[in-house]
Amino acid sequence: MYDVIITGAGPAGAMAGKYLAAAGKRVLLLQKDLSFKKPCGGGLRIDAFDEFDIDRKQIQCIVNEIVIESKKSHITYDISHSPLAIVNRVTFDQGLRSDAVKAGAELLEEKVVNIFTTETGVKVETEGKAGKNRYEADYLIAADGVHSFVRKQIRREKIPAYLTHYSEIMSLKTTKCHFYFGTSISKGAYGWRFPYGNGSDVGIAASQHDKKYIDALFDIFGLKKDQKIRGYKIPVWQEALFYDKRIFYVGDAAGQVLPFTYEGIYYAMKSAKILSEVIVEECKPEVYKERWNHLYLKKFSILSRLEKLFLHHDFMIHVMMKTLEREEVRKKLLTLWMDQYDIRLNLRFFITIFKNLFR
Numbered sequence: 001m002y003d004v005i006i007t008g009a010g011p012a013g014a015m016a017g018k019y020l021a022a023a024g025k026r027v028l029l030l031q032k033d034l035s036f037k038k039p040c041g042g043g044l045r046i047d048a049f050d051e052f053d054i055d056r057k058q059i060q061c062i063v064n065e066i067v068i069e070s071k072k073s074h075i076t077y078d079i080s081h082s083p084l085a086i087v088n089r090v091t092f093d094q095g096l097r098s099d100a101v102k103a104g105a106e107l108l109e110e111k112v113v114n115i116f117t118t119e120t121g122v123k124v125e126t127e128g129k130a131g132k133n134r135y136e137a138d139y140l141i142a143a144d145g146v147h148s149f150v151r152k153q154i155r156r157e158k159i160p161a162y163l164t165h166y167s168e169i170m171s172l173k174t175t176k177c178h179f180y181f182g183t184s185i186s187k188g189a190y191g192w193r194f195p196y197g198n199g200s201d202v203g204i205a206a207s208q209h210d211k212k213y214i215d216a217l218f219d220i221f222g223l224k225k226d227q228k229i230r231g232y233k234i235p236v237w238q239e240a241l242f243y244d245k246r247i248f249y250v251g252d253a254a255g256q257v258l259p260f261t262y263e264g265i266y267y268a269m270k271s272a273k274i275l276s277e278v279i280v281e282e283c284k285p286e287v288y289k290e291r292w293n294h295l296y297l298k299k300f301s302i303l304s305r306l307e308k309l310f311l312h313h314d315f316m317i318h319v320m321m322k323t324l325e326r327e328e329v330r331k332k333l334l335t336l337w338m339d340q341y342d343i344r345l346n347l348r349f350f351i352t353i354f355k356n357l358f359r
């Protein structure tokens with residue numbers, strides 16, 4: 001019998017495992033494949049390493065400049081005062097799991113295949129190399145990602161998501177993070193090119209499944225269209241799902257990916273930390289939702305609205321690029337991104353900027 005069973009040991013599950021075990025909870029962490037490589041650009045704000053006490057050896061490279069491009073504009077943005085770290089998701093996830101185990105969590109390579117909830121707890125059935133197993137706990141944390149089995153079984157629902165197409169291209173080198181905007185590349189999101197080993201990880205996220213979008217990105221780099229492409233979903237935040245009887249949801253399984261930028265690693269770990277504190281303090285489940293909403297609801301709502309406003313039409317992308325050409329706007333956006341902001345002051349600032357643009 002455990003206090004908490006966690007399905008999925010990506011950033012959300014591993015982090016919840018670490019914090020709960022360190023607080024003395026009996027934790028079982030179930031991960032279906034310990035060598036799984038989560039499809040991901042691996043971009044993570046650098047302050048996360050101190051905030052979650054993650055070994056900086058995990059950083060593959062540090063990005064000091066981002067480049068934002070559309071058909072008509074090209075803006076280079078110095079972020080050296082708050083750089084972006086790039087991690088390799090195989091070693092990063094393994095490192096987080098090993099921290100959870102050091103804190104006292106039990107980690108098993110087993111796939112969750114069935115869940116039963118009762119008035120007092122949860123029962124979980126798994127399949128592993130040694131066969132089938134059954135475990136019981138007071139609570140279950142669903143940290144099993146965008147294809148969440150828990151969410152499908154318990155709520156009979158899929159998580160709203162965009163489909164990404166991406167490719168690792170070793171002949172294409174970069175030390176910067178590039179973002180490409182335009183409806184020929186992505187309607188509703190963007191294309192990217194991030195450092196990956198000695199090459200680049202390139203891809204697009206789009207609301208529609210059509211190979212023409214990734215082909216348009218390959219055209220920018222002068223690449224042939226026969227690159228090896230992988231596809232994977234990424235949640236589109238609408239309203240996060242927090243809990244359901246004895247089950248808590250966290251990370252992609254909860255839909256907690258920041259709109260517009262599509263960062264999920266930081267928010268998966270942060271939500272896991274908030275949730276762990278709520279469980280350890282024995283608060284009511286709704287306190288998890290209250291604390292998360294207090295920190296992020298406004299930020300997520302505003303970015304979701306901006307994404308809908310700007311990223312679906314080339315004219316609006318042009319307006320956005322014009323706005324981003326102003327240094328004071330870029331500085332403000334960086335403070336928003338790093339959560340060092342007063343949202344009302346910033347809203348007033350952006351409304352003034354837009355008024356000036358349309359004058």
Ligand SMILES: Cc1cc2nc3c(=O)[nH]c(=O)nc-3n(C[C@H](O)[C@H](O)[C@H](O)COP(=O)(O)OP(=O)(O)OC[C@H]3O[C@@H](n4cnc5c(N)ncnc54)[C@H](O)[C@@H]3O)c2cc1C
Nearest residue numbers: 008010011012032040041042043112145251252263264265
């Ligand atoms: C192409 C792409 C690029 C991205 N780039 C970035 C980026 O640069 N920066 C960023 O911040 N975010 C990025 N994201 C988003 C980021 O990858 C996710 O938001 C993040 O991984 C969420 O962490 P998680 O722990 O919630 O879920 P996951 O990382 O998906 O972890 C879930 C884990 O659960 C396991 N699992 C699933 N089902 C079961 C089961 N039945 N039993 C046991 N285990 C199970 C899986 O194997 C997996 O290890 C990107 C996403 C995509 C698709």
